[in-house]
Amino acid sequence: RVLELTGCAASMVASSRSYADFTPEATFDIKKVDLHRLEEGPPLTATLTREEGLKYYRTMQTIRRMELKADQLYKQKIIRGFCHLYDGQEACAVGIEGGITLSDHLITAYRAHGYTLTRGGTVREIMAELTGRRGGIAKGKGGSMHMYTKNFYGGNGIVGAQVPLGAGVALACKYLGNDQLCVSLYGDGAANQGQIFETYNMSSLWKLPIIFICENNQYGMGTSVERSSASTEYYKRGDYIPGLRVDGMDVLCVREATKFAADHCRSGKGPILMELQTYRYHGHSMSDPGVSYRTREEIQEVRSKSDPISMLKDRMLSNNMASIEELKEIDIAVRKEIEDAAQFATTDPEPPLDDLCSHIFANDQPFEVRAATPWTKLTSTS
């Protein structure tokens, strides 16, 4: 116990234990998935290697700590505007990425920091984007809701608009014949959008390789699912599209379901829909305390019983797949990474004023841009 408290001594203890002592791989029972228009679903067990476990743990912890740091910076007014935090939902982003590859495509709405990370962004450039600096992933031009990486199309601010966009990406995959697919995410609030049903229709008609994923965190802003939706069985809302309802707090459940869905798509069967039942600890955004429409008891209950990081940690520890010290080391390393990123994000300069008119058009000659008065001359660059 004393050794746990003194990190230095703890690492000495950890290094004296060889890695041959750890279980390299274990199989876990995972919750059965509810099926819609499917005879069979994903398997009821999932195999986790030590390496995978450590990787998922580290990534989820990184997302968690990054979001909490964003909360801090927002309260210090260093981050402005909209900031929609993902803590509590980590198993979704990490589990999905575990079921696809980086050559597949993904698009989501505005609660996007976690995905920006799993899709190849660094904490540094994500945080610097939140603080609006030139080192940000979108050079400070986009902010929280408009971050992009290779095969990741944001970060989208208009509820529901990202879903048809994702189907367009899937159409391109089919058109180009590259065996890739697109994961198109939306929330329980967006699930009632007409354009999503339009997208269900066209994706099915044309058999597009798209995985629709509804991240149901029970609340669309301040409106609970019962108050917004005549049917809260979001995995069935695709009607003729087969669906799965999955425990979104269990990274292994999410991963297995995603693998299953990806196989379905890649076999040319067309779209499939996954509902991930998950939860956000924060309010809708930083301007929402998140307790006027739900109780603190409810939030606390989810934290203590279903936290995705704790669930993975308990599994690994109880199966001797890692040691407490080792996980603590990861925590410390993550904390350092976040601190360094925050340091960068708060000291990197803001974008130069020359950037005001850059990136209006691609591959174009520079042209004059109308400024606030007729006498100021601004020039755009591509």
Place this chain on the structure above:
Amino acid sequence: SSARPLQRLSIVLLRKVNVRDALNQAMDEELERDEKVFLLGEEVAQYDGAYKVSRGLWKKYGDKRIIDTPITEMGFAGIAVGAAFAGLRPICEFMTWNFSMQAIDQVINSAAKTYYMSAGAQPVPIVFRGPNGSSAGVAAQHSQCFAAWYGHCPGLKVVSPWNSEDARGLLKAAIRDNNPVVFLENELMYGVPFDLSEEVMHKDFVLPIGKAKVERQGTHITLVSHSRCVGFCLDAAAVLAKEGVECEVVNLRTIRPLDVETIEASVMKTGHLVTVEGGWPQYGVGAEICARIMEGPAFNYLDAPAVRVTGVDIPMPYAKILEDHSVPQIKDIIFTVKKVLNM
């Protein structure tokens, strides 16, 4: 006969091509040139296009490249933009631009703004096209001109061809452009034939987006217009010429970016400006041109206030007599020119 030198005859071969066929040929050539180009929209494939602009394309290119969509503009416009994100070069047809209102969020928020928001990481090489503005007897919901609405937005290029050369050159340019282009056609112009030279018929003929054309030289007054109204300006100019008034007619060709330099050069020559458009007056294309002239070097050359001729500020009525009085007529242009010239 004897050793007389052969006379060189220079023959300019002209072909009569109507606007519809010019658009059709432009799309055909661009589909052939780049396999990433494809067309989607309602009735574009098996019906040959609601206005037959895509006639024959499905037969030639098939289901993969000419796609009939359900009547779900928001959905298919979003799909088109997503396809552009992923590297394809879609042409998204709106059966008329009135229906684009259902999809306008995808045009503005998903297409126009993305390159900027991503700091250049995500270009959007898409063309949205379809007939714009008033037609004949189609009433209020099918007659709106969207030049001003789309022309308002940075990140979009907005093009409004008048004749077949414009239609061909600008559509090819739009398809080759790596940016979102709003391409505003005109249904009443589809069937109108124009002579096209061999040079224009060349498969790589493109017109620069953002450059206006002086269709008729003149000295007394500048008429600036776009789309079908350019023809009315030329007709008015012919009538006015008989009374000794020489109008310079400028065909905008592009709404955004606006070629204010060409307009200024013309106004600095003639000292008088009239803008002519089919759309509504308030916050319209003519309003923008007048404001820019006020703010720029040409103001000092104006001998009279710049004035706009526009559609009447009402929803379009159905009855022919009312419809005829809802849009600018040639007599309105002539009347305005004479007022501005104090004749």
